Amino acid sequence: MTEHFRVVVVGAGFAGIAMAVKLQDAGFDDFVVLERADDLGGTWRANTYPGCACDVPSPLYCYSFAPNPDWTRTYGTQPEILAYLQSVAAKFDVVQRFRYNTDLREASWDETESVWRISTSQGAYTADVLVSAIGPFSEGQIPKLAGIENFAGAQFHSLHWDHEHDLTGERVAVIGTGASAVQFIPEIQPKVGQLTVFQRSAPWIVPRMDRGTLAVERALLKRIPLVGKAIRGAYYTGIEGFGLVGFVDKRFRHPFELMGRLQLLRQVRDPELRRKLTPGYVIGCKRAIFSDAYFPALAQPNVEVVTAGIAEIRERSIVTNDGTEHPVDTIIWGTGFGMPPQIFDRVFGADGESIGEKYRVRPQSYLGAANAGFPNFFSTLGPFGAAGNQSAIFMIEAQVGYIVGALKTMRDRNIRRVDVRADVQEAFLADVAERSRDSTWVTGGCRSYYQTPDGKHNAGLYPNWSFEYKRRTAEFDSESYEMSTR
Numbered sequence: 001m002t003e004h005f006r007v008v009v010v011g012a013g014f015a016g017i018a019m020a021v022k023l024q025d026a027g028f029d030d031f032v033v034l035e036r037a038d039d040l041g042g043t044w045r046a047n048t049y050p051g052c053a054c055d056v057p058s059p060l061y062c063y064s065f066a067p068n069p070d071w072t073r074t075y076g077t078q079p080e081i082l083a084y085l086q087s088v089a090a091k092f093d094v095v096q097r098f099r100y101n102t103d104l105r106e107a108s109w110d111e112t113e114s115v116w117r118i119s120t121s122q123g124a125y126t127a128d129v130l131v132s133a134i135g136p137f138s139e140g141q142i143p144k145l146a147g148i149e150n151f152a153g154a155q156f157h158s159l160h161w162d163h164e165h166d167l168t169g170e171r172v173a174v175i176g177t178g179a180s181a182v183q184f185i186p187e188i189q190p191k192v193g194q195l196t197v198f199q200r201s202a203p204w205i206v207p208r209m210d211r212g213t214l215a216v217e218r219a220l221l222k223r224i225p226l227v228g229k230a231i232r233g234a235y236y237t238g239i240e241g242f243g244l245v246g247f248v249d250k251r252f253r254h255p256f257e258l259m260g261r262l263q264l265l266r267q268v269r270d271p272e273l274r275r276k277l278t279p280g281y282v283i284g285c286k287r288a289i290f291s292d293a294y295f296p297a298l299a300q301p302n303v304e305v306v307t308a309g310i311a312e313i314r315e316r317s318i319v320t321n322d323g324t325e326h327p328v329d330t331i332i333w334g335t336g337f338g339m340p341p342q343i344f345d346r347v348f349g350a351d352g353e354s355i356g357e358k359y360r361v362r363p364q365s366y367l368g369a370a371n372a373g374f375p376n377f378f379s380t381l382g383p384f385g386a387a388g389n390q391s392a393i394f395m396i397e398a399q400v401g402y403i404v405g406a407l408k409t410m411r412d413r414n415i416r417r418v419d420v421r422a423d424v425q426e427a428f429l430a431d432v433a434e435r436s437r438d439s440t441w442v443t444g445g446c447r448s449y450y451q452t453p454d455g456k457h458n459a460g461l462y463p464n465w466s467f468e469y470k471r472r473t474a475e476f477d478s479e480s481y482e483m484s485t486r
Contacts, residue, residue, distance in 0.1 A: 001123070001124075002123075002124040002125065002126055003032075003123070003124070003125050003126075004115075004125070004126045004127070005030055005031055005032050005125065005126075005127050005128075006028065006030035006031055006127070006128050006129065007023060007028060007030070007031035007032075007127060007128065007129045007130075007131060007407065008031070008032055008034060008116065008118060008125055008127035008129070008130050008131070009023075009031065009032070009033040009034070009131045009133050010033075010034050010104050010130070010131065010132050010133060010134060010343060011033070011034075011035065011042060011132065011133035011134040011135070011138075012033050012034075012035035012037075012040040012041070012042060012098050012100075012133075013040070013041060013042015013043055013044070013045075013085075013133065013134075013135055014042060014043075014044075014085065014135070014392070014393060014396055015042075015133035015134075015135065015380040015381065015396045015399075015400065016033050016035070016040075016042070016098075016133035017040065017085060017088060017089050017094065018063060018133075018396055018397060018400045019033070019131060019133055019380075019400050019403070019404075020033050020089075020092075020094035020097045020098075021065070021088070021092045021094055022400050022401065022404045023404060023407070024092070024093075024094060024097075026404050026407070026408055028407065028411075031097065032097060032098075032099055032125075033094075033097050033098045033099065033133075034099050034102040034104060034120060034125075035098055035099065035100050035101075035102060036101070036102060036103035036104070036121070037100065037101070038100050038101055039100060040085060040086065040089055040095075040098055040100075041082045041085050041086070042085075042135055042138070043135050043137055043138070044078055044081045044082045044085060045082055046138070046159055047078060047158070047159055047161075047180070048078060048161055048163070049158045049159075049161040049180060049183070049184045050161070050183075050184050050187035050188060051183040051184045051186065051187040052077065052078035052180075052183060052184070053073075053075050053076060053077045053078060053183060054075050054076045054077075054081060055075065055179060055208075055289065055290050056075070056239065056391045056392075056393075057074055057075060057235045057239075058071035058073065058074060058075060058076040059071070059228060059231045059232045059235055060232055060235040060236055060239065060391045060393070060394070061076055061081070061391055061393055062084060062393065063088065063393065063397065064232075064397060065397075066088045066091070066092075067225065067228050067229075067232070068084055069218055069221030069222045069225075069228055070218055070222075071213060071218075072212060072213055072218075073210055073211065073212055073213060074209070074210045074211055074213070075208065075210045075290075099122065101121070101122065102120045102121060102122040103120060103121040104118065104119075104120055104343060104346055105119045105120055105121065105346065106118070106119045106346050106347075106348070107119070107130055107346060107347045107348065108348040108352075109348065109349055109350050109374065109375055109376070109377070110126075111350055111375075113126075114128075114375070114376070114416050114417050114486065115127060115128060116128075116129075116130040116376065116377070118130070127376075128376060128416075129376045129377075129378070129407060129410075130347070130376065130377050130378075131377075131378045131379065131380075131403060132343055132347070132377075132378070132379040132380070132382070133379075133380050134341050134343045134379075135341075135381060135392075136337065136339065136340075136341060136381055136386065136460075137337045138337070138341050138342070138343075139337055139338040139341060139342050140157035140158070140159035140160060140333070140335075140336075140337060140338070141157075141335055141336050141337050141338040142157055142333050142335060143175075143335055145310055145312070145313055146311070146312040146313065147312040147313040147314055148313050150313065150314060150315055151313050151314070151315065151316075151328075151331060152315045152316055153316060153328060153329045153330050153331065154329070154330045154331075155330065155331035155332070155333065156331075156332060156333065157332075157333040157334075157335070158180040158181065158184060158332065158333065158334050159180075159337070161184075165330065167188055167191050167192050167330060168191050168192070169191075169192070169193040170192055170193055170194075170329040170330050171192070171193055171194045171196070171327050171328050171329045171330075172188065172192045172193075172194070172195050172196070172328070172329065172330045172331075172332060173196045173197075173198060173318055173326065173328040173330070173331045173332070174195065174196070174197045174198065174332050174334055175198045175310070175331060175332070175333055175334065175335060176198070176200070176333060176334035176335040176336065177197065177199045177200070177201075177202070177203050177334065178203065178287070178289075178334055178335070178336050179287060179289050180334050180336075181197075181332075181334030182203065182205065182289045182291050182294045183291070184332075184334070185197065185294060185297050185298070186291075186293035186294060186296070186297040188332075189297040189300055189302070189303060190300075192302065193302065194302050194303075194304070194327075195302055195303045195304070196303075196304050196306055196318075196326050196328065197298065197303065197304070197305045197306065198306050198310060198318070198320075199276070199305055199306065199307055200309070201279070201280065201281070201286070201446060201447075202276065202277050202278060202279045202280070203279065203286060203287075203288070203289050204256075204257070204260045204279050204283045204284075204286070204288040204289065205260055205263060205264070205277075205288075205289050205290075205291050205294055205295060206256065206259045206260050206263060206288055206289070206290055207259060207263055207290070207292060208290035208291050208292045209292070210292065236390070236391075236394070239389060239390055239391065240389055240390055240465065240466060240467070241389070242256070242284065242288075242388065242389040243387075243388070243389035243390075243464075243465055243466075245282070245283060245284040245440055246284050246388045246389050246439060246440050246441060246461075246463070247388075247435060247436070247439045247440070247441075247463040247464065250282055250440050250443075250444065253282050253283050253284065253440070256283045256284070256288070257282075257283045260279070260283060260288070261278075263292075263295065264277055264278065264295060267295035267296055267299070268295050268298070268299050269299070270299065273298065273299060273305060276305050276307050277295065277298065277305065280445065280446075281444050281445035281446035282440050282444035282445055282446075283440075283444075284388070284440040284441070284444060285440050285441060285444025285445060285446040285448065285450070286444075286446050286448040286450070287388075287448070287450075304326075306320060306324075306326065308320035308321050308322045308324065309321045313331075316328060316329070318331075336449060337449075339449055339459065339460075340355070340356050340359045340360075340383075342356075344356035344359055345357070347374070347377065349371070349373040349374040349375075349377070350373050350374070350375060350419075351373055353373075355371060355374065358371075358373075359383065362429075362452075362457075363383040363384070363452065363457070363458070363459050363460050364383060364425065364429055365379070365382040365383040365384055365385065365425070366420045366424060366425040366428050366480070367384070367385060367399075367402070367428065367469075367472065367473060368380075368381060368382035368383060368384045368385010368386065368395075368399065368460075368462065369382060369385055369399050369402055369403060369473070370420040370425075370481075371420070371425075372419065372420050372421065372422045372424075372425040373419070373422075374419070375417050375418060375419040376417060376418060376419075378399075378403040378406065379399075380395075380396050380399045380400065380403075381395065381396060381399070382460075383459070383460040384428075384429075384432050384458075384460055384461065384462050384463075385399060385460075385462060386460060386461055386462060387461065387462050387466045387469070388441060388450065388461045388462075389465075389466065390466035394466055394470070395462070395466060395469065398466075398469055398470045398473045398474075399473065401473065401474070402473040402474075402476060405475060405476030406418060406476045406478075406481075408476075409476050409478050410483075413483075413485075414485055415483045415484070415485060416484060416485050416486055417482075417483065417484045417486065418478075418481045418482070418483050419481060419482050419483075420480060420481050420482075421480055421481060421482055424480040424481075432458065432462075432463055433457070433458070435463040435464060436457070436458035436461075436463045439458065439463055441458055441461055441463075442455075442456070442457065442458055
């Protein structure tokens with residue numbers, strides 16, 4: 001039996017919960033949220049590695065419509081963020097909208113009937129409108145290194161941390177030094193016998209200055225919500241300033257880089273290790289990471305940082321390009337996430353091609369929220385809908401508001417089919433390309449997921465201020481879409 005809904009949302013993380021809340025607020029009751037996991041939370045349910053926490057200050061890493069005065073630290077930890085999401089879903093009474101253990105296998109647009117035909121692990125659906133609320137960090141990525149299948153020890157990605165495996169006294173290899181690795185390395189370093197960190201390029205590390213909040217502070221925020229808004233605004237302004245380096249002018253990098261260099265000088269006394277940990281590219285070319293514990297962990301006697309490339313993996317060791325063999329009992333992959341998310345390869349538009357196929361030719365969308373040729377399809381944090389200089393939650397809320405505005409327009413005007421005009425999308429992409437041409441993300445001297453595989457183009461960041469994006473998405477621009485009542 002095929003179930004039909006006015007709206008089907010895929011993903012029950014920050015974006016999916018916000019969609020459910022705002023759809024309900026707008027009077028929509030014929031919708032469902034499909035979630036492949038057994039509970040809500042998205043990224044914050046899936047990632048449970050030691051030290052997992054947010055790198056955006058807590059007052060900014062929550063919904064504007066559900067401020068949380070009870071954060072216990074400057075930066076929220078994974079359990080606390082997950083608990084927050086659970087509380088929001090319960091408070092706004094949207095939990096009954098979620099269907100768990102329901103993995104989207106394929107969604108295809110039916111032009112004749114103007115519906116999406118959706119296949120899932122729990123049966124078939126049709127929907128007038130399909131919304132992807134899948135985040136960009138949903139699929140762990142492990143590089144295809146020679147001999148990986150021959151390794152006899154334990155190995156796992158940080159996204160799928162093996163909590164049953166005891167690392168005590170082991171020879172552990174961490175491959176990758178991105179945001180997740182920077183968080184879990186200080187947690188496991190005191191437990192392991194030998195920790196070998198394989199670093200392709202040194203990340204920029206800047207002071208985190210995390211601390212526990214005082215009970216009197218939390219009481220004040222509850223009593224005077226305006227104080228919380230002021231603090232949120234201050235953090236917003238500070239983080240927005242990273243755009244000066246990202247897409248305004250690389251000359252703004254110097255104060256930010258100075259923070260990183262001083263931290264490295266203060267925390268790492270060994271000049272050879274400091275040399276290895278000094279980035280060779282402009283800050284912001286890759287995601288800068290906030291940490292006060294990473295450098296001290298790497299400076300411990302049981303840690304070695306290896307910068308030579310990996311030649312092969314053997315049964316109980318890793319061999320680098322310089323011929324050195326490093327004995328290893330366990331490999332932990334801190335190698336980031338696959339782009340685009342797998343859902344992009346499962347959603348097929350009017351011409352039968354998937355979003356993923358089109359993305360690999362050229363990253364494309366309109367405002368990160370719509371795609372030409374994919375009628376009645378919207379997304380959050382799609383290509384060019386994520387900001388490199390602001391909390392993802394801010395961008396998600398803007399996109400959710402825009403999508404709900406589109407749905408209200410369809411309802412009020414009895415519109416059956418909406419599809420962003422190809423010329424509007426092309427104009428948007430041309431503007432993105434021009435604004436990205438000299439950005440640090442593309443010309444900062446590194447290789448990262450901010451770039452297309454050839455390293456020449458912006459892979460999906462919005463190259464402008466987040467407040468400009470919010471203004472741009474404040475109202476659904478129906479004139480930018482082809483619409484019909486059939």
